[in-house]
Amino acid sequence: MPLIDKATFDELKEMSGADFINELIDTFLEDSPKLIEEIRTSLVINNADAFRRAAHSVKSNAATFGAGQLAELAKELERLGKENRLLETGDKLKALEEAFASVRDELRDLKS
Amino acid sequence: MKTSHEPGQMLVVDDNRLNRLLLTRALEQQGHYVSNAENGRIAMEMLRSRRCDVLLLDIDMPAMNGFEVLEALLTDNQLRDIPVIMTSASDELDRVVKCIEMGAEDYLVKPLNPIFLKARVNASLEKKRLRDEQRKLFHTFATPEVAEQLLREGFSLGGKYVTASVMFADIRSFTSISENQEPAATIEMLNDYFALMFDAITENHGTVNQMEGDGFMAIFGAPVQEMNHRVLAVNAALKMIDQLNLFNAERARQKKKAIRIGIGIASGSVIAGYTGTQHRATYTCVGDAVNAAARIEDYTKIVGRPLLIDQNTSEGLSKEVRMEALGPVMFKGKQQPIQVFAVS
Numbered sequence: 001m002p003l004i005d006k007a008t009f010d011e012l013k014e015m016s017g018a019d020f021i022n023e024l025i026d027t028f029l030e031d032s033p034k035l036i037e038e039i040r041t042s043l044v045i046n047n048a049d050a051f052r053r054a055a056h057s058v059k060s061n062a063a064t065f066g067a068g069q070l071a072e073l074a075k076e077l078e079r080l081g082k083e084n085r086l087l088e089t090g091d092k093l094k095a096l097e098e099a100f101a102s103v104r105d106e107l108r109d110l111k112s
Numbered sequence: 113m114k115t116s117h118e119p120g121q122m123l124v125v126d127d128n129r130l131n132r133l134l135l136t137r138a139l140e141q142q143g144h145y146v147s148n149a150e151n152g153r154i155a156m157e158m159l160r161s162r163r164c165d166v167l168l169l170d171i172d173m174p175a176m177n178g179f180e181v182l183e184a185l186l187t188d189n190q191l192r193d194i195p196v197i198m199t200s201a202s203d204e205l206d207r208v209v210k211c212i213e214m215g216a217e218d219y220l221v222k223p224l225n226p227i228f229l230k231a232r233v234n235a236s237l238e239k240k241r242l243r244d245e246q247r248k249l250f251h252t253f254a255t256p257e258v259a260e261q262l263l264r265e266g267f268s269l270g271g272k273y274v275t276a277s278v279m280f281a282d283i284r285s286f287t288s289i290s291e292n293q294e295p296a297a298t299i300e301m302l303n304d305y306f307a308l309m310f311d312a313i314t315e316n317h318g319t320v321n322q323m324e325g326d327g328f329m330a331i332f333g334a335p336v337q338e339m340n341h342r343v344l345a346v347n348a349a350l351k352m353i354d355q356l357n358l359f360n361a362e363r364a365r366q367k368k369k370a371i372r373i374g375i376g377i378a379s380g381s382v383i384a385g386y387t388g389t390q391h392r393a394t395y396t397c398v399g400d401a402v403n404a405a406a407r408i409e410d411y412t413k414i415v416g417r418p419l420l421i422d423q424n425t426s427e428g429l430s431k432e433v434r435m436e437a438l439g440p441v442m443f444k445g446k447q448q449p450i451q452v453f454a455v456s
Binding site for chain 2: 008011012014015016017020023024027028031053056057059060061063064066075
């Protein structure tokens with residue numbers, strides 16, 4: 001099963017224009033590692049609000065590209081941040097990173 | 113409703129770079145001019161320094177979130193006309209509802225659907241254009257204070273009963289005047305005439321709400337309530353006659369014929385409210401006092417007096433105003449005679 005929903009991706013491509021989709025993909029690939037890093041830092045210093053906000057952005061960006069699984073994982077983290085339950089993060093952050101790595105590979109192939 | 117697709121000035125506010133890029137791009141694709149800001153504080157600075165027709169606002173942002181921007185916007189008289197479209201994730205609709213209750217115009221769910229984006233942005237743009245037009249209209253036909261009060265308090269389209277004084281005025285024998293001069297001279301004369309008359313009216317807190325050829329209608333005591341609307345209306349009429357005398361003196365110097373006017377004023381309960389369409393809203397008054405004022409104005413031709421008022425109006429005036437009772441007059445379409453007074 002592909003990690004990126006084709007219909008969502010095509011709609012995005014249509015809305016932004018074919019030439020612009022590459023710029024969007026690059027932005028996503030550049031920003032996501034920073035946001036994941038922010039989630040990690042916020043976890044270390046126990047800042048639930050920053051944790052939630054960064055997870056929210058990952059979720060929003062993943063949904064924009066139709067990366068449903070990645071969005072779900074980020075949403076889970078966002079919820080933990082919202083409910084101030086950072087200690088329950090466990091291996092969820094690692095799962096998020098792995099999901100992002102797979103999405104990244106697929107997006108690179110989708111670049112035209 | 114005209115669906116206008118003229119470009120507008122958009123401001124996109126979102127802390128997420130990808131969202132900013134995407135929204136900016138999508139709006140540019142639709143022909144708009146787009147600026148963007150990464151938080152509410154920057155957005156407010158931009159709003160105060162440049163034109164904005166529609167604001168697309170994220171809720172969750174550091175340094176002034178969407179709620180705070182919305183609140184600042186709605187309490188700012190210069191910015192409150194800007195329609196705000198909230199952009200949010202589908203799982204935060206409860207917060208969107210709060211924004212709509214606060215006064216946001218609409219919302220869009222992220223990820224964006226280009227068709228919804230276009231439809232909602234165009235609808236908001238249309239509202240903005242209407243508000244701009246109303247603002248312009250108010251500033252043309254009402255005093256700055258009245259215009260600001262209306263814009264501040266908003267206006268409902270539903271009518272209500274108000275006690276007010278209604279004035280009708282027009283130029284005597286206008287047709288024969290205009291037939292004896294060039295069309296350009298007629299327009300110039302009318303422009304000078306209206307400028308002088310409206311000046312007298314706004315000075316006395318009246319609002320001109322209808323113009324028809326050389327005639328117009330003005331209201332005193334509405335939309336902004338004035339307890340002494342009768343006095344204001346009569347003072348405005350007397351000032352109009354003074355202004356007209358100055359105008360005629362100037363015309364005499366230019367060897368032009370003097371113009372004469374008739375003014376009728378009636379007071380009472382009228383139904384007042386905004387009527388209109390997407391593109392034009394005017395303040396309208398209907399009711400007995402409106403009909404009476406129109407009939408009394410017409411009657412000035414018959415008795416050859418420039419200013420006539422009804423009994424209700426006369427009862428609110430001080431004793432210094434010189435009034436002469438002309439007796440009851442039966443007007444067409446009226447069940448009862450109206451007591452008419454000439455004021456000089």
